[in-house]
């Protein structure tokens with residue numbers, strides 16, 4: 001009796017811990033954005049362990065965050081996907097890679113590291129070509145192989161219009177970002193939209209595994225065309241995406257773990273701090289379980305196939321905040337780039353570039369580059385559209 005009770009409660013906690021196949025995690029301290037310590041990461045992981053056993057971070061060198069994250073995971077079953085930040089300045093990549101290799105000598109990568117992700121939307125931000133990212137993926141893979149860690153998958157993250165054949169061929173698995181929210185999709189069409197992108201990438205990927213590296217929906221902030229942020233919509237998107245992903249055995253990283261209220265608010269990104277499943281004080285936004293697949297019936301696959309043409313729009317899907325690497329050090333510009341991504345997307349989707357310059361918080365992203373990126377994005381989307389449809 002006692003035995004079966006224990007088994008039952010184990011089963012419940014295991015199921016709860018598997019609510020999310022992984023969560024996007026920014027280890028910086030939620031109260032002020034300060035660099036993490038082992039203790040602050042441990043506190044975060046304690047809260048997150050109710051929902052998942054895997055997180056994704058975006059750099060190991062920024063804030064030296066790789067070390068406290070791996071230290072906090074020692075003697076646990078936590079898994080982590082380690083990002084290497086990539087921008088225009090290849091020294092930034094080299095620095096992150098060298099820190100990765102240093103950490104590999106200190107921590108048990110085979111136990112804890114489920115992937116190394118070289119670059120996060122760097123092609124989308126026009127900081128690298130897909131061929132340049134492909135080279136870096138090979139370079140990192142070779143460096144890991146040389147130290148006996150060739151079994152760790154190496155990939156790169158891009159939004160769906162930018163995951164071209166060059167990149168697909170270079171990675172161990174495809175790690176694609178898709179945000180129906182940033183396509184201005186009504187919540188009613190969000191499920192078909194995201195799976196449409198997944199199926200298209202699967203078609204290009206052939207036998208290679210496709211993982212959704214980021215998806216999510218904000219609970220607060222401004223509407224984005226027909227996409228409305230709300231608690232109800234966040235939960236609905238969560239249920240529809242995750243329950244269907246589970247049925248189709250698609251792994252994913254949910255964006256994101258926590259609302260990060262310390263982030264600068266800019267007009268182009270007023271949903272920025274609202275993507276978490278947990279609030280900034282680490283309390284849950286939703287009752288447990290956060291979603292329930294009981295009774296869930298996915299839309300027919302054909303509806304996804306039809307969704308792109310039905311909407312008549314093929315805007316790039318742009319991720320939410322991916323990282324907070326500071327622009328004043330090492331030429332990192334993901335903070336403004338992250339904001340501007342959305343501004344650019346907005347500019348494209350609204351046929352105006354006026355939003356592009358408004359979000360720069362530090363001058364790293366100029367109005368001019370905002371404009372030119374919008375143009376590139378528009379043509380890249382057209383290219384991707386011709387490749388995909």
Ligand SMILES: *[C@@H]1O[C@H](CO)[C@@H](O)[C@H](O)[C@H]1NC(C)=O
Pocket residue numbers: 089090091092329330331
């Ligand atoms: C590239 O990054 C390195 C290291 O962070 C920095 O020292 C250097 O000044 C950067 N170069 C450029 C051109 O920004």
Ligand SMILES: CC(=O)N[C@H]1CO[C@H](CO)[C@@H](O)[C@@H]1O
Pocket residue numbers: 265266267
């Ligand atoms: C933070 C901020 O500047 N918000 C402004 C964004 O723009 C709208 C109008 O488009 C204003 O109402 C907000 O105050």
